[in-house]
Amino acid sequence: MGYDFLQKIPQEKSYLIKGLQLVQKKQGYISDDSIRACAEYFKVPEVEVEGVVSFYAQFKRTQPGKYQICVCDGTACHIKGAPLVLDWIATELDVKDGETTKDGLFSLETVACLGCCSLAPVISINGEVFGKLDRKAVIKLVKDFKARG
Amino acid sequence: MSKRVKIGTGSCGLAAGAGDVLKVLRDEFPDVTVEEVGCLGHCYAEPLIEVETEDGSFYFGEVKANKDYLQKVINIDRSICTDFSESRVDLECLKVTALVGKIPPTDIDRYIENDGYSALKKALSMTPEEVVNEVKEAGLRGRGGGGFPTGLKWSFLAAKDAERKIVVCNADEGDPGAFMDRSLMESVPHQVLEGMLICAYATGATELIIYCRAEYPMAIEHLDIAIKSIEAHGLNKFSDRTVSIRIKEGAGAFVCGEETALIHSLEGKRGMPRFRPPFPTDSGYLGFPTMINNVETFGNIPVLVREGSEAFASVGTEKSKGTKIFALAGDVKYPGLVEVPMGITLKEIVYDIGGVDPNQVKAVQTGGPSGGCIPAELFDTPVDYDSLNSLGAIMGSGGLIVIGKNRCMVETSRYFLDFTHRESCGKCTFCRVGTKRMFETLERITAGEGVTEDIDFLEDIGPKIKAGSLCGLGQTAPNPVLATLRYFRDEFEAHVIDKNCPALECNALVNVNIDLKNCIKCRLCIKNCAVNAIDDNFVVDNEVCTRCNSCIEVCPRSCIARVEGK
Numbered sequence: 001m002g003y004d005f006l007q008k009i010p011q012e013k014s015y016l017i018k019g020l021q022l023v024q025k026k027q028g029y030i031s032d033d034s035i036r037a038c039a040e041y042f043k044v045p046e047v048e049v050e051g052v053v054s055f056y057a058q059f060k061r062t063q064p065g066k067y068q069i070c071v072c073d074g075t076a077c078h079i080k081g082a083p084l085v086l087d088w089i090a091t092e093l094d095v096k097d098g099e100t101t102k103d104g105l106f107s108l109e110t111v112a113c114l115g116c117c118s119l120a121p122v123i124s125i126n127g128e129v130f131g132k133l134d135r136k137a138v139i140k141l142v143k144d145f146k147a148r149g
Numbered sequence: 150m151s152k153r154v155k156i157g158t159g160s161c162g163l164a165a166g167a168g169d170v171l172k173v174l175r176d177e178f179p180d181v182t183v184e185e186v187g188c189l190g191h192c193y194a195e196p197l198i199e200v201e202t203e204d205g206s207f208y209f210g211e212v213k214a215n216k217d218y219l220q221k222v223i224n225i226d227r228s229i230c231t232d233f234s235e236s237r238v239d240l241e242c243l244k245v246t247a248l249v250g251k252i253p254p255t256d257i258d259r260y261i262e263n264d265g266y267s268a269l270k271k272a273l274s275m276t277p278e279e280v281v282n283e284v285k286e287a288g289l290r291g292r293g294g295g296g297f298p299t300g301l302k303w304s305f306l307a308a309k310d311a312e313r314k315i316v317v318c319n320a321d322e323g324d325p326g327a328f329m330d331r332s333l334m335e336s337v338p339h340q341v342l343e344g345m346l347i348c349a350y351a352t353g354a355t356e357l358i359i360y361c362r363a364e365y366p367m368a369i370e371h372l373d374i375a376i377k378s379i380e381a382h383g384l385n386k387f388s389d390r391t392v393s394i395r396i397k398e399g400a401g402a403f404v405c406g407e408e409t410a411l412i413h414s415l416e417g418k419r420g421m422p423r424f425r426p427p428f429p430t431d432s433g434y435l436g437f438p439t440m441i442n443n444v445e446t447f448g449n450i451p452v453l454v455r456e457g458s459e460a461f462a463s464v465g466t467e468k469s470k471g472t473k474i475f476a477l478a479g480d481v482k483y484p485g486l487v488e489v490p491m492g493i494t495l496k497e498i499v500y501d502i503g504g505v506d507p508n509q510v511k512a513v514q515t516g517g518p519s520g521g522c523i524p525a526e527l528f529d530t531p532v533d534y535d536s537l538n539s540l541g542a543i544m545g546s547g548g549l550i551v552i553g554k555n556r557c558m559v560e561t562s563r564y565f566l567d568f569t570h571r572e573s574c575g576k577c578t579f580c581r582v583g584t585k586r587m588f589e590t591l592e593r594i595t596a597g598e599g600v601t602e603d604i605d606f607l608e609d610i611g612p613k614i615k616a617g618s619l620c621g622l623g624q625t626a627p628n629p630v631l632a633t634l635r636y637f638r639d640e641f642e643a644h645v646i647d648k649n650c651p652a653l654e655c656n657a658l659v660n661v662n663i664d665l666k667n668c669i670k671c672r673l674c675i676k677n678c679a680v681n682a683i684d685d686n687f688v689v690d691n692e693v694c695t696r697c698n699s700c701i702e703v704c705p706r707s708c709i710a711r712v713e714g715k
Binding site for chain 1: 324325702
């Protein structure tokens with residue numbers, strides 16, 4: 001896969017995180033191949049790139065699903081039942097936290113806080129936020145996205 | 150002035166459905182002036198519309214994306230109007246958030262019409278030293294949580310002589326439960342940037358960097374547009390230099406809220422803190438003098454400069470001046486963004502503004518995972534840096550989570566340690582291993598496997614972690630547990646001695662029971678149980694049940710409940 005898009009940003013080490021963010025935006029995750037490409041572009045050892053990738057929660061090393069479900073487990077969502085929301089989705093999709101479904105359609109993860117605390121509990125699907133959820137609403141959402149395919 | 154319809158389309162407004170409402174407004178009422186504004190602060194009423202007329206403003210909460218309904222809104226049908234509680238109006242003191250939700254966020258002309266950039270103009274007519282002194286005299290303290298005097302910090306950077314001097318806005322709002330900075334950046338990006346430009350002028354900085362978490366795409370977008378307008382208007386050009394402004398996105402690490410970790414992250418490295426000195430104002434980003442302030446601190450600056458230090462310091466307490474923005478959430482009737490004068494009591498915030506029934510509240514958590522809980526008995530405490538510290542909590546960045554009577558305090562403290570032990574960067578042993586041990590101990594207690602020695606262990610290791618950690622994360626991580634032990638020790642004891650969770654929240658210590666007296670045998674619970682734990686006689690097999698609450702939610706007669714386990 002080409003990495004020409006990296007040319008847009010300065011070839012300075014301080015832009016490494018920006019570069020990795022671009023890679024993830026284009027490819028969905030950080031592959032071994034893209035680690036090599038970033039190491040070469042920013043002129044840093046591969047192990048250092050891997051170190052940065054593993055440090056930040058944003059970077060994923062495995063291919064995510066077509067629909068990425070993030071269950072907010074910030075304080076407000078937690079006390080409003082985020083663990084239950086996670087459980088409902090996990091059961092409905094037969095997938096664990098941090099995993100992708102076998103058909104590659106959904107990946108599920110918990111995130112620290114989406115900043116929509118007053119609508120707790122919330123989840124986001126590919127960045128779109130859904131709030132004030134109960135079990136019925138959660139199951140319906142998941143089914144709707146499943147139907148879209 | 151003609152009628153103007155304003156709709157809140159911040160992240161939370163959109164999450165509540167403001168996008169659909171906006172579409173109907175635009176499609177069906179092309180002649181009406183519709184403006185997208187940021188957060189109106191009354192999150193419980195989203196999606197929220199303000200209709201501004203010559204006779205004042207009218208608010209409509211929880212509006213529907215429906216033509217007939219919106220026609221009523223535009224016609225100002227008083228019967229569907231939302232009246233905000235008078236107590237909130239009386240207690241709030243809108244200074245920093247005065248324009249939040251009032252103007253289209255990225256429209257520089259509308260900002261200028263509302264006194265925007267007048268503070269920058271005033272600052273430029275003063276000498277840099279005079280501006281620093283003004284901030285010092287106002288007594289403004291850092292709003293990110295630490296409470297360090299802002300003017301003093303500015304004077305450190307101003308005193309440095311270097312070819313590059315950098316001012317960073319810390320917008321890595323990572324405290325789960327806080328959204329003040331997001332609202333400010335989304336709703337009034339120009340105000341934050343005006344504060345930064347004034348700071349650049351006063352301290353002699355040549356570069357401005359905003360370190361914003363990537364989870365806030367709208368904030369980044371709005372800041373980006375605002376920066377382009379600033380450059381187009383030449384507002385970043387001072388007589389002797391042009392100040393560069395850029396945004397750097399964080400990548401999801403709580404520890405990067407710490408100054409030295411943030412600088413490492415800006416440099417493209419793992420965001421690990423380092424020993425101080427040297428302080429960032431001596432050697433920061435790439436070795437150049439660097440000063441970091443929080444978003445809300447910068448948001449205060451235009452207000453402070455415009456009205457002068459004396460007027461600014463007239464609000465607040467002796468040692469905590471001005472106002473503070475809180476993100477009020479949790480078990481509260483009216484969650485939202487509130488700006489109150491320092492020194493207001495927790496009682497006023499929680500009961501009068503939040504609309505919480507005093508009989509239903511157990512505590513509030515301030516400062517998120519770095520703070521502590523404050524029990525309802527102490528709600529007379531004034532909200533200022535020093536009073537909160539003395540209770541074992543902290544002011545923090547402004548997250549204020551109300552914890553209801555039905556929440557388990559042990560579980561709440563377990564939750565915070567779950568967060569901090571994973572966010573520990575691993576540099577200091579006490580933080581890396583200590584928070585993990587604390588978390589494991591709390592897991593055992595909430596799972597019903599705790600012993601009394603566990604409580605002693607938590608009390609012993611907490612202060613050691615605080616003493617043995619380099620940065621604010623480790624130094625504050627034990628706070629939620631220590632504060633909870635201080636005020637709610639009985640709940641810990643109930644878990645380890647009686648094997649009982651008084652709030653019926655810890656799954657391992659509760660059973661699910663169906664009260665057959667009121668049951669109408671509708672079988673909804675049986676149909677909805679994912680693990681077939683309910684038999685045809687409506688008896689729950691608690692060995693199989695996962696305590697997912699599905700049956701409790703669907704029961705039309707509310708006859709299914711959690712009960713004491715043993």
